[in-house]
Amino acid sequence: MIRIVTLSPFDPGDIALLAKTLFTAFGLGTEYAGERPLPPEAEQDDGRYDAVKLVAEVNPVKTFADDKVLFLTDAELSMRKGPLGEPPCWCFAQYGGEKAVVSTSRFPERGVSEASIEAWRKRLARESIHAVGHLWDLHHCYDARCAMHPSWSPSLPASPEAELCSFDRDKSERKVRLAKT
């Protein structure tokens, strides 16, 4: 089961559609589990939230074995600096673990036109599949059409597809099947 938890107000229609998309992508029941406050411990002086700390400190959600929790926020996230500086942070996932967070702060603006709402929802779906994919042990993928392609990659199209490539789809199906038995 995938549990979606919002850390800021979201449109219920956006969440309902995302739950459907995640169900289709992973074959796992997906449910909205309500809103929680952002953990103040994770807030930095610059107003951004430390992604690793956020996921560790946020109020726990009741889960059962193999449940995955996806947190959604519009707050900007930060990552610890790597050798190439700080990577732009779209999401953070406990690799092979339980919890992940996706930030909408880098998305194209969710305007009022149908096209702009559709583009925003597609991006939310893409980044959420990416984050949940990491929770199911998926690595980054070279295929720029695959949702597991890095979000910061220069070869990522402006409006990337919200789908896994067949390799990653097979791998996640295998992992989900193993977890269910």
Ligand SMILES: [Zn+2]
């Ligand atoms: Zn990633």
Ligand SMILES: [Zn+2]
């Ligand atoms: Zn892939």
